[in-house]
Amino acid sequence: MAMGSTMHTFEVDLADVDRSVYEQFTLRVARHPSETESFMMTRILAYCMEYTEGIVFGGGVSTTDEPAVLVRDLTGALSAWIEVGAPDAARVHGGSKSAERAVVYTHRDPEKVLANWRGKIIHRGDAIDLFAVDPALVSESVSALERRNTLTVSRTEGQVYLDLNGVNIAGSIVAHRLE
Template identity: 50%
Template sequence: MALTSTMYTMNVSLAHVDRGVYEQLEFRMAMHPSESPEYFVTRLLAYCLEYREGIGFSKGVSDPDDPTVSVRDLTGTITTWIEIGLPDAARLHKASKAAPRVVVYTHKDPTVWLRQIAGERIHKVDQIECYVFERELTDAIVEQLDRRLSFELSVTDGELFLNLAGTTLTGTLQRTALGG
């Protein structure tokens, strides 16, 4: 018998000072049985940091052609393709041909991955944005992960401040270059 996804209800008070985005977000997120809690938290944070009109999660891991998170315009065209983790070069190549903006968020050390994709053919590799969360931050959020989660997230100068269950967690968001 196949395992089913676990549904999470999120309430996020977002103050992304760097982008001028101040929103109260209420949404549901599914955690697939094959998804690690760290990946799930990275996907949650990426959604919050990229929040804008038209953002949405993919239909699920069963559809490999869709980005993990995307922003679509009113016609349904993908304007931002967002990947989580360390996607392979072929996926990044496909993404950069399909969308004008491609962003990768990861909770893992990208050192080996960057060496692996360095010689690969990736369309507009120098325009792909890659951000690395501090592992301590994602691990601390995982420890407090609950099916009903409410938190405040502020972002200032690349520094994240997350107030979760009366505890303030902080961490940086490090940008890493893929090309050159």
């Protein structure tokens, strides 16, 4: 018998000083059995760092034509394609062609991700940000993870501060570009 997704709920208090975004919202996140907790936490951080009107999680592993997180404008047009992990160059190329903006958040070694993209055709490749999430930020978040979570996310001057279920975690999210 196949295992089902594990549901996690996050009561989020977001204070993104760098972008002047201050919001409170609830996220209900389904973690597919094939998805690691590190990937899920990176997906949640990507959602928070990109939070704007029209942001939603993609369809997940069963939907190959959507990213992990996406943003649609009021007309329904795709304005941001937000991938997580280490997507291949073809996926990033397709995302960049289908949205005004494409970004990737990774909990992996950013140099290895960029190395897999080098020499490949990627639409507007020089405009795609690869955000490397501090591995300690992800691993410490995973350690504090529960099924029901309270999460405070603060970003200021490029530093990210989390309070996840009473555990304080700090780290950085560093932008890289394909050269």
